[in-house]
Amino acid sequence: MQPAWQIAKQWHEKYIPEQPFSEAVVNCLKEGVLYSSPEIFVCGREVLWDGETVYMSNHPNAWFVHMAASSGHTNPVKAFMQAATKPRRWVLWHRRNEDRLRVFKWETLARKVGL
Numbered sequence: 001m002q003p004a005w006q007i008a009k010q011w012h013e014k015y016i017p018e019q020p021f022s023e024a025v026v027n028c029l030k031e032g033v034l035y036s037s038p039e040i041f042v043c044g045r046e047v048l049w050d051g052e053t054v055y056m057s058n059h060p061n062a063w064f065v066h067m068a069a070s071s072g073h074t075n076p077v078k079a080f081m082q083a084a085t086k087p088r089r090w091v092l093w094h095r096r097n098e099d100r101l102r103v104f105k106w107e108t109l110a111r112k113v114g115l
Helices: 004-015 021-031 076-083 106-113
Strands: 032-036 040-049 062-070 090-094 101-105
Touching: 004 021, 004 040, 004 062, 021 032, 021 040, 021 062, 032 076, 040 076, 040 090, 062 076, 076 090, 076 106, 090 106, 101 106
Parallel strands: 062 090
Antiparallel strands: 032 040, 040 062, 090 101
16 A cells, blocks of 8 residues: 555646645644644645635634545544644645635544544
8 A cells, every 4th residue: 555645746746736745734834734644644724715726824723624535444634633733714725626616614624533
């Protein structure tokens, strides 16, 4: 079984080839949250979401999940929410590099993933 970080790295290299995977990891370590285990790799950061656009801000109201990968049966979004330093009103991500932004209220997503 392939470790989750390798799954995340392959995804990142395929969809965001202009940014080295190591740079994305360092950004999450410096400015967000990163959790890695053999089964789970997740990273993201706090952002401000105004209902249309995501901004880097000192007054965040959302988490933006940059990468979430699982090599097993564990839900990577659930693992991200457990690793997040505190709940925010929203959780956002792009699925498989789609343009459409997925937006969930923290409480709704927490119920959906079984927290």
